[in-house]
Amino acid sequence: MGRKMMKWGILGPGSIAHHFAEALQKEGESILAVGARNKEKGQAFAEKFDIPRVYEGFQGVLDDSEVDVVYIATPHAFHYETIIEALKHGKHVLAEKAITVNSKQLDEITALAAEKQLIVAEAMTIYHMPIYKELQQLVDAGKIGDIQTLSVNFNSIKENDPKNRFFNPDLAGGALLDIGVYALAFVRMFIQEEPSEVISTVTKHETGVDQQAGIILKNKKGQLATITLSFMVESPERATVMGTKGFIDMEKFSRAQHATVCYVEQGKTETIEAGETEKALQYEVKAMKELIEKDVPHVTLPYTKDVMKIMDQLRKQWEISFSFE
Numbered sequence: 227m228g229r230k231m232m233k234w235g236i237l238g239p240g241s242i243a244h245h246f247a248e249a250l251q252k253e254g255e256s257i258l259a260v261g262a263r264n265k266e267k268g269q270a271f272a273e274k275f276d277i278p279r280v281y282e283g284f285q286g287v288l289d290d291s292e293v294d295v296v297y298i299a300t301p302h303a304f305h306y307e308t309i310i311e312a313l314k315h316g317k318h319v320l321a322e323k324a325i326t327v328n329s330k331q332l333d334e335i336t337a338l339a340a341e342k343q344l345i346v347a348e349a350m351t352i353y354h355m356p357i358y359k360e361l362q363q364l365v366d367a368g369k370i371g372d373i374q375t376l377s378v379n380f381n382s383i384k385e386n387d388p389k390n391r392f393f394n395p396d397l398a399g400g401a402l403l404d405i406g407v408y409a410l411a412f413v414r415m416f417i418q419e420e421p422s423e424v425i426s427t428v429t430k431h432e433t434g435v436d437q438q439a440g441i442i443l444k445n446k447k448g449q450l451a452t453i454t455l456s457f458m459v460e461s462p463e464r465a466t467v468m469g470t471k472g473f474i475d476m477e478k479f480s481r482a483q484h485a486t487v488c489y490v491e492q493g494k495t496e497t498i499e500a501g502e503t504e505k506a507l508q509y510e511v512k513a514m515k516e517l518i519e520k521d522v523p524h525v526t527l528p529y530t531k532d533v534m535k536i537m538d539q540l541r542k543q544w545e546i547s548f549s550f551e
Contacts, residue, residue, distance in 0.1 A: 231255075231256050232256065232294045232295055232515070232518065232519075233256045233257075233258040233259075233292055233293055233294050233295075234250055234255055234256060234257045234258060234293070234295055234296070234297060235257075235258060235259040235260070235261065235287040235288075235290065235293040235296045235297070236257060236259070236260045236261070236277075236296070236297050236299065237260075237261045237284045237287060237296055237297065237298045237299065237308060238261075238262065238263075238284075238298065238299040238300040239260055239262050239267050239268055239270075239271035239299075240299055240300075242322060243271070243297070244271070244274075245507055246297055246299065246349075246507050246510075246511075247274075247275045247277075248275075248507075249505075249507035249510070249511050250297075250511055251275065252505075252508055253508055253511045253512065253515075255511060255515075257275055257277045258277070258278065258279055258290070258292055258293055259277065259278075259279035259280070259281060259286070259287045259290055260272050260275075260279070260280055260281070260287070261281045261282075261283060261285075261286060261287035261288075262280070262281075262282065262283075263282075263283060265280065265282040268280045268281070284308060284311075285311075288311055288312055288315040288317065289315065293317060294317065294318060294518075295317060295318040295319070295320065295345075295514070296312050296317045296318070296319055296320070297321075297349070298312070298319065298320070298321040298322060299322050300322075301391045301397045301398065302322070302323070302324045302325070302326065302327055302398050303396065303397045303398035303548070303550065305321050305324075305325060305331075306326050306327070306334075306335065308321075309321055309325075309326075309335045309346060310334070310335060310338065313335065313338045313339055313342055313344055314338070316342065316344070317344070318344050318514075318518050319335075319344070319345070319346045319347070320347050320348075320349050320510070321346070321347075321348060322348075322349045323349060323350050323407045323408070324348070324398075324403045324404075324534070324537070325346075325347075325348035325530060325534075327398045327403060327551065328534065328537075328538055328541075329531070329534045329535050329538050332530070332531060332534050333531075336527065336531075345514070345517045345518050345524070347513075347514060347517060347526070347527070347530075348526070348530045349507075349510050350407070350411050350510075350526070351408075351480055351506045351507070351509070351510065352408060352411045352412055352415065352479070352480060353411065353415070353513070353526040353529065354506075354509035354510050354512070354513045354526075355481060355482060355483070355500075355501050355506060355509060356483075356500040356501030356509065357482050357483055357484065357485060357498065357499070357500040357501055358415065358482075359500070360498055360500045361467075361474060361485060361498065362415070364474075364487065364498070365416065365469070368471075369471070369472065369487070370467070370468075370469035370470075370472035370474060370487065370489070371469035371470030373416055373417065373418075373449055373467060373468070373469045374448070374449060374450065374468055374469060374470060375449070375450050375451070375452075375468040376412075376413050376416060376449075376450070376452070376466065376467050376468065377451070377452050377453075377464075377465065377466045377468075378413060378451065378452070378453045378454075378464070378465045378466075378479075379453075379461060379462070379463070379464050379465075380405045380406070380408060380453075380454075380455055380463050381454065381455065381456040381457075381458075381459045381460060381461045381463075382405055382456075382457065382460060383457065383458065383459060383460045384457040388431075388432065388433045392404060392457060393431050393433050393435055393437070394433065394435075395433055395434055395435050395548055395549070396549065396550075398548050399433065399435040400431075400436040400437070400546065401437055401439060401455040401456060402436050402439065402455065402537055402540060402541065403537065405455055405457075406439070406441075406453070406455045406537065406540075407533060408479075408480045409453045409455060409465075410453070410533045410536055410537065411530075411533055412465050412479055412480075413443060413451040413453065414529045414532050414536075415529060416467050417443075417445055417447075417451065418445065418447050418449065419446065419447060420445060420532040420535070420536075421443035421444060421445045421451075421536060422444065422445050422446045423442075423443070423445075424441070424442075424443055424536060424539045424540065424543070425441070425442040425443075426439055426440060426441045426442070426540055426543055426544070427439065427440050428440075428540075428543075428546075429458070430546075431457075434546065435546060436455075436544055436546060437456070437457045437458055438455065438456040438457065438458050438459075439453075439454070439455045439456075439540070439544075440452075440453070440454055441453040441540065443536070462478075463477065463478050463479060463480060464476065464477050464479065465479040471489065471490060471491050472487060472488050472490045472491070473487075473488050473490070474486070474487050475487075478503070481506040482503070483499060483500065483502055483503045484498060484499040484500075485497070485498050486498075513526075
């Protein structure tokens with residue numbers, strides 16, 4: 227007898243949830259329910275994706291005994307409470323980045339998930355794009371030598387509205403938790419251990435959240451990373467990994483499908499391709515299914531925890547906290 231098909235519930239029918247629902251359907255997954263604070267939006271979402279059950283608010287999805295796993299697409303300020311309730315109701319959880327706003331919250335949800343024997347994971351595209359598996363193999367084989375330095379730039383102009391999710395402190399706004407989490411995830415994947423030194427400078431928005439920052443990270447092996455983040459300018463989303471024998475250069479690294487590798491000693495350059503940018507969310511779906519159905523090791527969770535610790539340190543340096551923490 228075949229394995230029972232998992233049934234998904236979606237919490238928050240915003241723009242990213244539309245893309246994720248498309249990914250679920252392309253992977254042949256069953257979307258049983260959607261929960262929305264605005265029932266009209268929920269109904270429109272359900273009609274678009276042929277979802278049979280619509281709940282006003284999220285509780286109905288959590289109470290629905292036929293829902294196996296929930297995807298949380300709300301602003302990250304609301305993730306912690308929603309994830310806790312989902313786990314208490316016996317649901318596996320895939321939550322958009324940033325999975326929580328601090329390490330205390332993350333530690334609590336991972337402990338509860340372990341207690342309940344459930345999976346909780348962050349929807350971080352970088353962890354699941356096939357190109358990164360290829361690059362990790364290249365690095366592990368010593369093709370670019372020992373990694374010494376990384377450079378990451380992620381800059382994206384946002385509408386200067388104090389009430390939107392990018393700048394509103396009540397919604398845990400700021401560049402760090404929105405785009406910085408990608409940059410930090412990239413760095414953590416390529417360095418051998420978590421940073422032991424964190425140095426930074428920040429420019430704050432009138433609301434008090436971070437709108438631009440420069441960050442330097444160093445671990446005990448001497449590996450160094452520099453990161454620039456900004457909501458004030460636009461530039462290519464670019465990351466470079468530099469080793470003693472060569473370097474890897476990537477554009478649009480958060481959903482990359484190719485990378486340029488330069489081998490300095492040989493004076494040779496090659497392009498490596500793997501996966502498809504358009505399937506980024508499908509790769510997240512596949513990874514979540516494997517965690518739940520095949521009981522594979524949750525190898526990305528330690529990265530998620532390390533990234534959250536770094537973000538805690540940065541916000542402490544910047545004296546940025548949120549009223550709900």
